[in-house]
Amino acid sequence: KQEVTQIPAALSVPEGENLVLNCSFTDSAIYNLQWFRQDPGKGLTSLLLIQSSQREQTSGRLNASLDKSSGRSTLYIAASQPGDSATYLCAVSNQAGTALIFGKGTTLSVSS
Amino acid sequence: DAGVTQSPTHLIKTRGQQVTLRCSPKSGHDTVSWYQQALGQGPQFIFQYYEEEERQRGNFPDRFSGHQFPNYSSELNVNALLLGDSALYLCASSASSGTSLYNEQFFGPGTRLTVL
Numbered sequence: 740k741q742e743v744t745q746i747p748a749a750l751s752v753p754e755g756e757n758l759v760l761n762c763s764f765t766d767s768a769i770y771n772l773q774w775f776r777q778d779p780g781k782g783l784t785s786l787l788l789i790q791s792s793q794r795e796q797t798s799g800r801l802n803a804s805l806d807k808s809s810g811r812s813t814l815y816i817a818a819s820q821p822g823d824s825a826t827y828l829c830a831v832s833n834q835a836g837t838a839l840i841f842g843k844g845t846t847l848s849v850s851s
Numbered sequence: 852d853a854g855v856t857q858s859p860t861h862l863i864k865t866r867g868q869q870v871t872l873r874c875s876p877k878s879g880h881d882t883v884s885w886y887q888q889a890l891g892q893g894p895q896f897i898f899q900y901y902e903e904e905e906r907q908r909g910n911f912p913d914r915f916s917g918h919q920f921p922n923y924s925s926e927l928n929v930n931a932l933l934l935g936d937s938a939l940y941l942c943a944s945s946a947s948s949g950t951s952l953y954n955e956q957f958f959g960p961g962t963r964l965t966v967l
Contacts, residue, residue, distance in 0.1 A: 773955065780939070782857075782941060783894070783943075783958040785955060830893075835954050836945065836947055836954040838884065838896035838899060838907055839884075841893030844893055
């Protein structure tokens with residue numbers, strides 16, 4: 740059974756700092772991995788999707804990497820801003836078009 | 852593009868009642884998935900609908916049922932509500948094939964259900 744773990748559960752950093760969020764999964768046979776952002780009480784916003792054949796994806800200040808063999812992904816946020824404060828969720832899909840399996844998320848707080 | 856829409860935004864029910872939540876997928880998407888998110892937890896998969904059929908189901912009791920309409924919109928029904936059903940219910944849509952999006956799922960804003 741696929742399980743997704745995110746560490747740390749919470750993180751507080753000053754504005755401008757670069758940071759890394761971690762995601763691990765127990766079954767390396769994934770189809771893809773998505774990183775989401777969730778503001779309090781809101782829905783999920785897709786940040787980056789990495790196919791199983793890819794090593795990384797970049798969007799603006801965000802960079803996500805994937806190491807299938809070790810069952811790990813990282814989300815790198817450069818030059819953090821207070822507006823980046825949110826919960827970041829990692830999710831994997833084991834087959835095309837099937838259910839996403841989520842971690843519990845990392846709640847990020849960026850202070851000005 | 853309106854994206855994924857859900858209604859209602861908030862709902863308050865009492866134990867034993869029944870509830871129906873609605874979802875309209877993103878334009879061009881034909882697959883709808885439903886997730887339940889309890890406070891402080893990641894979303895849990897309930898089921899997925901494609902071509903008006905339930906294609907995949909998570910570990911939820913039969914009290915949770917759904918439907919997909921010919922226009923790809925979907926409903927989630929929950930019968931005999933329990934206090935533990937209080938959660939944020941999220942709908943996600945995706946395209947089944949023919950895109951470069953690799954089945955990327957897009958989420959709606961959610962429906963907050965409170966059971967008293």
